[in-house]
Amino acid sequence: MKKIDIDIQCQACDGTGVYVGMAERHGAAVVCYQCKGTGKYNYVLEYENFKKMNIRKNIKRVYKSSYGFCIAPTKIPTASGGVIDLETEGISYEEFKIGKLPEHTRQLACPMLADQGACHNIKGFINRCNKLHGESLLGISLTACKNQPHKSDCWKRFEAGKE
Numbered sequence: 001m002k003k004i005d006i007d008i009q010c011q012a013c014d015g016t017g018v019y020v021g022m023a024e025r026h027g028a029a030v031v032c033y034q035c036k037g038t039g040k041y042n043y044v045l046e047y048e049n050f051k052k053m054n055i056r057k058n059i060k061r062v063y064k065s066s067y068g069f070c071i072a073p074t075k076i077p078t079a080s081g082g083v084i085d086l087e088t089e090g091i092s093y094e095e096f097k098i099g100k101l102p103e104h105t106r107q108l109a110c111p112m113l114a115d116q117g118a119c120h121n122i123k124g125f126i127n128r129c130n131k132l133h134g135e136s137l138l139g140i141s142l143t144a145c146k147n148q149p150h151k152s153d154c155w156k157r158f159e160a161g162k163e
């Protein structure tokens with residue numbers, strides 16, 4: 001194990017030891033909470049130089065994300081009577097080890113759960129989501145969207161780049 005142990009200028013107060021925020025006015029300052037007024041921050045990092053990727057035991061499949069669900073490499077029954085087959089989604093650990101990366105798990109996540117930023121970039125996409133759900137999805141869990149059982153259709157419009 002190697003170690004970096006250096007004193008750096010406190011980033012919260014630019015090394016001044018005093019902090020001036022919204023509440024401190026007309027020349028008032030408070031003692032910086034980060035460096036306790038010293039202006040100095042002791043940065044310690046213990047590390048190993050990278051040699052090669054380590055192998056982790058007992059891994060069968062690798063997925064891009066769990067999207068907030070509890071996942072296992074099995075067939076998972078859904079509330080609507082279907083099955084999400086996580087034995088075929090993702091990639092095997094063997095594939096991962098040779099450098100492959102998994103795609104989104106489309107049986108599990110709709111485009112909004114998978115990549116909200118990309119959905120925002122498609123004009124009208126989210127408006128259509130709201131229509132399919134029957135009301136605005138703002139502030140509610142996307143997993144509660146009434147169109148979730150038909151998310152393969154949402155993946156089609158996502159791929160087409162259309163609402």
Ligand SMILES: [Zn+2]
Pocket residue numbers: 010011012013014015016017018032033034035036037038039040
């Ligand atoms: Zn400070």
